[in-house]
Amino acid sequence: MRDIRNIVILTGAGISAESGVATFRGPDGLWEGHRVEDVATPEAFRRDPALVQKFYDARRAKLKSVEPNAAHLALARLDAEWPGELLIVTQNVDDLHERAGAKRVLHMHGELKSAWCLACDERMTWEEELSSGPACPECGLAGRLRPDIVWFGEMPYEMDRIEGAIREAGLFVSIGTSGAIYPAAGFVQTARYCGADTLEMNLEPSLGSVYFHESRVGPAGSLVPTWVEGMLGGEHRSSRA
Ligand code: BV8
Numbered sequence: 001m002r003d004i005r006n007i008v009i010l011t012g013a014g015i016s017a018e019s020g021v022a023t024f025r026g027p028d029g030l031w032e033g034h035r036v037e038d039v040a041t042p043e044a045f046r047r048d049p050a051l052v053q054k055f056y057d058a059r060r061a062k063l064k065s066v067e068p069n070a071a072h073l074a075l076a077r078l079d080a081e082w083p084g085e086l087l088i089v090t091q092n093v094d095d096l097h098e099r100a101g102a103k104r105v106l107h108m109h110g111e112l113k114s115a116w117c118l119a120c121d122e123r124m125t126w127e128e129e130l131s132s133g134p135a136c137p138e139c140g141l142a143g144r145l146r147p148d149i150v151w152f153g154e155m156p157y158e159m160d161r162i163e164g165a166i167r168e169a170g171l172f173v174s175i176g177t178s179g180a181i182y183p184a185a186g187f188v189q190t191a192r193y194c195g196a197d198t199l200e201m202n203l204e205p206s207l208g209s210v211y212f213h214e215s216r217v218g219p220a221g222s223l224v225p226t227w228v229e230g231m232l233g234g235e236h237r238s239s240r241a
Contacts, residue, residue: 004170004197005084008162009075010187012091014176014203018069018221021062021094025178040151050131056147057129060112063094071175071220072100074228079104081232087165091177091184093149108156108184114148117141123148156183163190172196173227176220179208188212201227 013023024036034055038044045052068076079086079102088097088105093112097105115126120139126148128134133143150156166172172191179185188198188211200212201223209215216223 006165006169007078007082007084007086007171007173008165008169008187008191008196009086009088010091010172010174010177010184011075011088011097012175012177012184014178015071015090015220015224016066016069016092016094016096017176017203018071018219019066019094019096021066021092021096025180037152040149041153042151043153045146045151053129053131053147056112056149057131059093060127060147061129063112066094066096068096068100069221071224072096072102074225075175076101078228078231084170085165085168087162089162089165089184089187091181106158106162108150108158108162110147110149110157112147112149115145116148117144118146119144159183162187166191166196167194169194169196172198174198174200174202174206174208174212175224176202177206178202179206199227 017023039052039055075088075097079088086104088102089108090097090105091109093107093110095113113125113127114123115130116123117136117138119136119141122138124137130145130147134145135142136145166187169191172188174188177184185208188208192198192211198212200206200209200215201220202217203219204217205215
């Protein structure tokens with residue numbers, strides 16, 4: 001029996017679905033008829049900055065009307081009570097993990113509530129709209145702020161830290177992600193190669209389900225609280241030698 005000390009949890013849009021935040025590739029996976037791959041690129045921003053800013057302004061504004069759900073709250077409880085290392089690596093750009101109370105959260109694809117000034121390279125908390133081209137609070141230049149979001153073709157944030165955590169993990173858990181986007185979709189293979197147990201919880205088997213030792217199918221709002229109860233109740237002894 002192996003004791004699991006360190007946990008890495010990857011989350012995707014599916015964990016926020018029950019909070020009313022649209023996912024990317026489900027039936028509602030289009031935004032005003034656009035695929036995320038078509039608006040979430042540097043080329044799209046160069047070609048039509050107003051469209052891209054509008055896409056993110058709408059999603060940033062939506063944050064004010066959604067709440068964390070039972071899955072976010074359960075992960076926040078695990079974060080608070082787990083005695084070993086724990087890291088929530090989220091592909092999500094919403095703030096629902098933090099609003100649920102989670103502390104050890106890493107946004108590998110950036111955050112809606114952050115802006116990045118292309119004039120002075122500073123990043124800052126940003127709650128309002130960017131479409132009007134507001135001045136950067138740091139350097140004062142107007143019209144140079146972009147969403148602090150990792151677009152397609154851009155390097156996700158803190159990859160070294162993520163890979164280091166995965167190498168040390170005894171358990172890798174993936175929640176609410178389709179396994180369509182890299183490098184996140186490859187994390188389970190790294191984890192498995194490094195000897196971790198791997199568990200997926202998703203509404204349907206993801207594209208990477210075959211790489212997981214265990215795959216639980218259902219809504220995160222039900223599966224995650226049950227899983228956390230088990231982990232805090234001592235179920236964290238791996239069933240594998
Ligand atoms: C990079 C920010 C390199 C924008 C996003 C071929 C092979 C390998 C890679 C590539 C390739 N061709 C191109 C690439 C690279 C590309 C990529 O992966 N493309 C795909 C299309 C193949 N990746 C990149 O470009 C990445 N960067 O590779 O850089 C590099 C190297 C050197 C130097 C420079 C660069 C950057 C990727 C990040 C792009 N940005 N987001 C935004 O959010 O607006 S990605 C976007 O997809 C979102 O972040 C989202 O988080 C992410 C993943 O989607 P999911 O979270 O999984 O959401 P999805 O809707 O797909 O699935 C939801 C799941 O939940 C479903 O399975 C559903 O069943 C489930 N679900 C629904 N409801 C529930 C539920 N589960 C539980 N409960 C429920 N209630």
